[in-house]
Amino acid sequence: MRELILAINPGSTSTKVAIFRGSDNIRQKNLSHSTEELSKFEKIADQYEFRKETILNWIKEEGFELSQFIAIVGRGGLLRPMPSGTYLVTDKMIDDLKIGYQGEHASNLGGIIAKSIADSQGISAFIVDPVAVDEFEDIARISGLPEIPRRSLVHALNIKAVSRRIAKKINKNLNEVNFIVAHLGGGISVAPLKNGKIIDVNNANEGGPFSPERCGGLPVGDLVKIAFSGKYTYKELKKKMVGQGGIVGYLGTNDAREVVKRIEQGDEYAKLIFEAMAYQIAKEIGACAAVLCGNVDRIILTGGLAYSNMLNEMIIDRVKFISEVEIVAGEDEMLALAEGALRVVNGEEKAKIYEDEVRI
Numbered sequence: 001m002r003e004l005i006l007a008i009n010p011g012s013t014s015t016k017v018a019i020f021r022g023s024d025n026i027r028q029k030n031l032s033h034s035t036e037e038l039s040k041f042e043k044i045a046d047q048y049e050f051r052k053e054t055i056l057n058w059i060k061e062e063g064f065e066l067s068q069f070i071a072i073v074g075r076g077g078l079l080r081p082m083p084s085g086t087y088l089v090t091d092k093m094i095d096d097l098k099i100g101y102q103g104e105h106a107s108n109l110g111g112i113i114a115k116s117i118a119d120s121q122g123i124s125a126f127i128v129d130p131v132a133v134d135e136f137e138d139i140a141r142i143s144g145l146p147e148i149p150r151r152s153l154v155h156a157l158n159i160k161a162v163s164r165r166i167a168k169k170i171n172k173n174l175n176e177v178n179f180i181v182a183h184l185g186g187g188i189s190v191a192p193l194k195n196g197k198i199i200d201v202n203n204a205n206e207g208g209p210f211s212p213e214r215c216g217g218l219p220v221g222d223l224v225k226i227a228f229s230g231k232y233t234y235k236e237l238k239k240k241m242v243g244q245g246g247i248v249g250y251l252g253t254n255d256a257r258e259v260v261k262r263i264e265q266g267d268e269y270a271k272l273i274f275e276a277m278a279y280q281i282a283k284e285i286g287a288c289a290a291v292l293c294g295n296v297d298r299i300i301l302t303g304g305l306a307y308s309n310m311l312n313e314m315i316i317d318r319v320k321f322i323s324e325v326e327i328v329a330g331e332d333e334m335l336a337l338a339e340g341a342l343r344v345v346n347g348e349e350k351a352k353i354y355e356d357e358v359r360i
């Protein structure tokens, strides 16, 4: 009997996979891919056969058959700007995932692998709340330079999932709440949600607070000077901004636990940098409060960094005047994916069709 859901969440160096019966996670594994294995492929999209085979082998090793699955769900990637929701993976979507319509990102592989496995079984493949979710109000698209509109690229999957959870906790529907959600991971997205919609956000790869390994917003004049200094290629500078920026740039580690340890041992410089990150996060939360005209039901701190009480306290001290703060440490993207697919499988929601929702 077909009853299981397979969730696939490709990251830069691993693919998280999980098998769900209803919303119960019955198996989960982080399938790691070595640099050696991945370096054989020129583009991320070229890794699809390799990662798919790794997933199929894992399913077999765990003693499951593909005939037990009712749907396959993958994390969606840098598609065209699109409304939030669960989407059926269509051929047009696959074309955009393969070219990386808004850029290359490991999550582009989620939908591609999901559809390939689903097609072999004659079942449906879905993606849920991809990075390309765009619910911006028009005013948020204006940057200050007509050639460079602001874009919505956001940790939408976790932000929507934790928002649904906190809305439920306060006995409201998602479309009845105004939240500010700070997703504090390797990258940081701080978003104001108006009636549940992400109406603005910093782009975690190039704006907002600095994060464990990304530089966040920089003084643009100095950035242009560095870019034209002849010291770096485009690729090198991008790597410096995303991967070697933020805490890595200042302290040589992307691990917040290591930073906390150094602070506890009396390292004043580590404390300054950690506090600066908290300061920038709090400042971004304050900006989101202005976007919502001060009408904020909750501030939510989520992602791996929210396990740090030290960081949470530094942020809360500066933003508690705005609203009550909820901590949802870590992320549960696998459950968020499964729940997105389940809402469709159970008939609570209709799957959106990419071609109907985006400008082609």
Ligand SMILES: Nc1ncnc2c1ncn2[C@@H]1O[C@H](COP(=O)(O)OP(=O)(O)OP(=O)(O)O)[C@@H](O)[C@H]1O
Pocket (backbone or CB within 6 Å): 155, 184, 185, 186, 187, 188, 212, 254, 255, 256, 257, 303, 304, 305, 306, 307, 308, 330, 331
């Ligand atoms: N218990 C903990 N205490 C403090 N920091 C932690 C803890 N666990 C994880 N972190 C920190 O959280 C950060 C990573 O967060 P997370 O795992 O959510 O990010 P990611 O999934 O790799 O990236 P992204 O969220 O951008 O996709 C790292 O800096 C890590 O050190």
Ligand SMILES: CCCC(=O)O
Pocket (backbone or CB within 6 Å): 131, 153, 154, 155, 187, 189, 203, 204, 205
């Ligand atoms: C831009 C938000 C998503 C990511 O950085 O992974």
